[in-house]
Amino acid sequence: MKGIDGLELSPRKNEYLKYLLEKGGMAHTTDISAHFDLDPSTVTKAINEMSSTGLIEHMPYRGVCLTPRGREYATFLVRRHRVLGLMLSHYGLTPREACSEASKLESYVSKDVVDKICKSLGHPSMGICGRITHDKCCCCPDDE
Incomplete structure (x- = not known):
């Protein structure tokens, strides 16, 4: 993207x-x-x-x-929500609380930060709200 x-x-x-x-x-x-x-x-x-x-x-x-670009962007938006929700759940929030708080925060967190959080979590494939995708959205060059 x-x-x-x-x-x-x-x-x-x-x-x-x-x-x-x-x-x-x-x-x-x-x-x-x-x-x-x-x-x-x-x-x-x-x-x-x-x-x-x-x-x-x-x-x-x-x-x-x-559009194809819109689909890619929307996929990132879902990924961002799920990564943030998973991260918040590691701090004692229930899945419902983590999902709710992620919804409040997500529009203020850049793609770069989401990629770094994702990397720090070990590129999880599942979040509390569903599957986390990494295709075309995760730009973590340090992993190569």
């Missing part, structure tokens, strides 16, 4: 991307607004803003889909 540090988007927009990934890469704006309990016009405005990033493609009346 050249040129991306994980801090480009707001926490809400990050959540939209993770939701799209969860839905197979595509969803209708109405589905997004219902999932997040937001007015459709609020979601449409955010989607229009995000279209310029190259992470999504908005097809009016058809929905929103992740």
Whole structure:
């Protein structure tokens, strides 16, 4: 993910991307607004803003889909959440607490820091919230 540090988007927009990934890469704006309990016009405005990033493609009346770059970015967002959740669970937080706290922190933690945390945890394959992927997302040149 050249040129991306994980801090480009707001926490809400990050959540939209993770939701799209969860839905197979595509969803209708109405589905997004219902999932997040937001007015459709609020979601449409955010989607229009995000279209310029190259992470999504908005097809009016058809929905929103992740671009290949968007899928890669959303995969990183999920990975970041799971790495942070796992790290927090090592400090005595229950899985539920760790997941909740990771959600609060994740949009403020860069890709570089996530990669370093991941390395310090031994590149785990499973977090408290699910599988942790490392393909194309983990840039840890010291491991080569």
